[in-house]
Amino acid sequence: LPSFNLFAEIVFPVPLKQVFTYGVSPALEGSIQPGMRCSVSFGRRQTVGLVTGLSRVAPNVPNLKSINSLMDIQPCLTPDLLKLGQWMADYYYCSVGEALFAMMPSGYRKNPKAFLGLKAEAQREAVESLLAQAGALRGVKWDNLKAGTVPVTARIKPLMEALKKSGLLELKLGEPGEMKSREKQTHETKQGPALHPQQQAALSAIEGALKEGGFKTFLLQGVTGSGKTEIYLRAIALVLEAGKQAIVLIPEIALTPQTVERFTSRFGDRVAVLHSRLGAGERVRQWESMATGDASVVVGARSALFAPAKNLGLIVVDEEHESSYKQDESPRYNARDAAIKRAQLVGGIAVLGSATPSLESLHNAKAGKYGLLLMPDRVNQKPLPKMRLVDLKEEWKTRGADRPILSLPLEEAIRETLAKGEQTLLFLNRRGFSTVALCLQCGEQLQCPSCSVPVTFHKSGGTKNEQTLLCHYCNWQGPLPEKCPSCKGGPIRLVGLGTERIEDEIAKKFPEARVARMDLDTTRRMGSHESILKKIMKKEVDILIGTQMVAKGHDFPGVTLVGVVGADTGLALPDFRSSERVFQLLVQVAGRAGRADKEGIIYLQTFNPEHPSIKAASVYDFQAFGEQELALRKMLFYPPFSRLGLLVYRSKVEKNASQAAEQTARFLRAQKGSGVEIFGPAPAAIAKLRGQYRFQILMKSEKPGPIRQVLALLDSKIETPKGVLRVVDLDPQSLL
Numbered sequence: 001l002p003s004f005n006l007f008a009e010i011v012f013p014v015p016l017k018q019v020f021t022y023g024v025s026p027a028l029e030g031s032i033q034p035g036m037r038c039s040v041s042f043g044r045r046q047t048v049g050l051v052t053g054l055s056r057v058a059p060n061v062p063n064l065k066s067i068n069s070l071m072d073i074q075p076c077l078t079p080d081l082l083k084l085g086q087w088m089a090d091y092y093y094c095s096v097g098e099a100l101f102a103m104m105p106s107g108y109r110k111n112p113k114a115f116l117g118l119k120a121e122a123q124r125e126a127v128e129s130l131l132a133q134a135g136a137l138r139g140v141k142w143d144n145l146k147a148g149t150v151p152v153t154a155r156i157k158p159l160m161e162a163l164k165k166s167g168l169l170e171l172k173l174g175e176p177g178e179m180k181s182r183e184k185q186t187h188e189t190k191q192g193p194a195l196h197p198q199q200q201a202a203l204s205a206i207e208g209a210l211k212e213g214g215f216k217t218f219l220l221q222g223v224t225g226s227g228k229t230e231i232y233l234r235a236i237a238l239v240l241e242a243g244k245q246a247i248v249l250i251p252e253i254a255l256t257p258q259t260v261e262r263f264t265s266r267f268g269d270r271v272a273v274l275h276s277r278l279g280a281g282e283r284v285r286q287w288e289s290m291a292t293g294d295a296s297v298v299v300g301a302r303s304a305l306f307a308p309a310k311n312l313g314l315i316v317v318d319e320e321h322e323s324s325y326k327q328d329e330s331p332r333y334n335a336r337d338a339a340i341k342r343a344q345l346v347g348g349i350a351v352l353g354s355a356t357p358s359l360e361s362l363h364n365a366k367a368g369k370y371g372l373l374l375m376p377d378r379v380n381q382k383p384l385p386k387m388r389l390v391d392l393k394e395e396w397k398t399r400g401a402d403r404p405i406l407s408l409p410l411e412e413a414i415r416e417t418l419a420k421g422e423q424t425l426l427f428l429n430r431r432g433f434s435t436v437a438l439c440l441q442c443g444e445q446l447q448c449p450s451c452s453v454p455v456t457f458h459k460s461g462g463t464k465n466e467q468t469l470l471c472h473y474c475n476w477q478g479p480l481p482e483k484c485p486s487c488k489g490g491p492i493r494l495v496g497l498g499t500e501r502i503e504d505e506i507a508k509k510f511p512e513a514r515v516a517r518m519d520l521d522t523t524r525r526m527g528s529h530e531s532i533l534k535k536i537m538k539k540e541v542d543i544l545i546g547t548q549m550v551a552k553g554h555d556f557p558g559v560t561l562v563g564v565v566g567a568d569t570g571l572a573l574p575d576f577r578s579s580e581r582v583f584q585l586l587v588q589v590a591g592r593a594g595r596a597d598k599e600g601i602i603y604l605q606t607f608n609p610e611h612p613s614i615k616a617a618s619v620y621d622f623q624a625f626g627e628q629e630l631a632l633r634k635m636l637f638y639p640p641f642s643r644l645g646l647l648v649y650r651s652k653v654e655k656n657a658s659q660a661a662e663q664t665a666r667f668l669r670a671q672k673g674s675g676v677e678i679f680g681p682a683p684a685a686i687a688k689l690r691g692q693y694r695f696q697i698l699m700k701s702e703k704p705g706p707i708r709q710v711l712a713l714l715d716s717k718i719e720t721p722k723g724v725l726r727v728v729d730l731d732p733q734s735l736l
């Protein structure tokens, strides 16, 4: 048996909370470091592990295995990321391995295939002469080598040796692809526009904190058009001047070429971009450029938080209230909260920006935990566009049975806007044609066969672009039956509005208007999103109809009229954040109007003109909304006044899920004095999803600690039965 002097703690991308110890052979002692991946045998497989620590103390483990090989020359995770992973595991109740592997590009998680790569400076002539010498290597061509598609096999070894000797070789693990040499860096930062006083004040506060050094979080609350992005850009410039790096998080939906442009036009090729549309190889390259220092700024969606910046000074979280910052699979972290933690670990600055901050952030700012930076005015000095509430109850009363989709005032406003040659945006956060197919005889709603949700009728949403019934949760598709399948005879009526239906209505009412629709269905194809945007910019579209996709991240300078077709959408959802979400979305969509020199107006069609969230949104009164909502949350002991933990038990067999949930709830309730309130179990609001029944237990506590403690106790005593899947979600963003 080999004996070792050095021992490595290793984790794997699995839910096991255990940390494993492997021996480090003397040959690897000089090169191994925490944060490196390695190849080890785990169970019966060769797999990828991550070194989290090293020790000279021999563990008391029989048959200690050793590390086979190291996969990294440099650690791929920085020391602060290793600590952040520990924190995530602890806070979100997942394994350290899950947390750490979630930080890396997905290509890093596989057992690697290595590919031969050529250094950027490799000359064709030199390489081809090497190829000519290695006679056994017929078939390997310069082009393949340059493209990085030649896998390392035994056959290739002689060529590898030859290339290595000549200094032209680079070994690439994972995805094949060309080594792009990044162009020479342009170190100058372009000048931005002059700041107005509110911006100047906000920037000075951030600058002061940067000079002072150390960790600090700011909440930058600025109305749409107040120039928040300019503050991000200036703060980044300051950080770069100090020789540090910055991370900018933007919700995926808002991460458009237009958004990225704002950063690249200021900082040139010092900007790396990370988003889900990148190929795996490109993702790795962008990611690594933050480690090598080739890039100093990374702009990206949620996971860009984990870019391996070695010298991080600033993290910006734009639209910090967005629920998409929460990952909906393990590790279920919230990137905004993890960003604050990372800033703390590196002693840097976190800037959270929003026009409508989350109540959690508002609460923290009020309590003095965050510095509050307010920018209540638009840069163009124009007032925010007026919102007019249209009471649909009244409309329906006076216009009788035809239940208009567009109220008379909105219809009139569209007509006027068309006449002026300006653009209209119609917003409804529901795609499809009809959101409900209802039997007129027995009252049944047609439901998805695997989910307990009504299916949506699409006129052109099917995979072949034909009409279909579609489940928005599992993508089930089926034909619209002529007769009700439940009572075998009732006629089916399509009710409930979707964006397709509005498109239909506009075509009838304004046949001369040029219309575009932007939702998940029209933007699925690569590039279609951009091509719609281009048409709008070129004024080839008079009326744009869309879901939340149009509300976020876009500037539509030509839009002067916004019509919110159904302002109440989402208000009735059984979730304590539903009013907050509606408020945020309404203010956000209103912000699309009148962004250039012309004034804009917004029509909000609603059945609830007296609803406090809608009333507050209609006058942009975040203050009033925040106060009334915080008071309500306090009374009901909901976040930010409490912490929530959600346990969901899922099974194909209803009884198994409900029994497992029952057993857990009984156990949790019996833990007197735990400081955790238990609610449920109850069927989830979506009681069945993708063929699985779902039962949930809600845990409430003043602080997060007691929830984790009671969960650990649960796991030490009760095992989740076979065939049942348990999901633990701390700080859940959705209770549905």
Ligand SMILES: [Zn+2]
Binding pocket: 439, 440, 441, 442, 443, 444, 484, 485, 486, 487, 488, 489, 490
């Ligand atoms: Zn029926």
Ligand SMILES: [Zn+2]
Binding pocket: 448, 449, 450, 451, 471, 472, 473, 474, 475, 476, 690
């Ligand atoms: Zn479904």
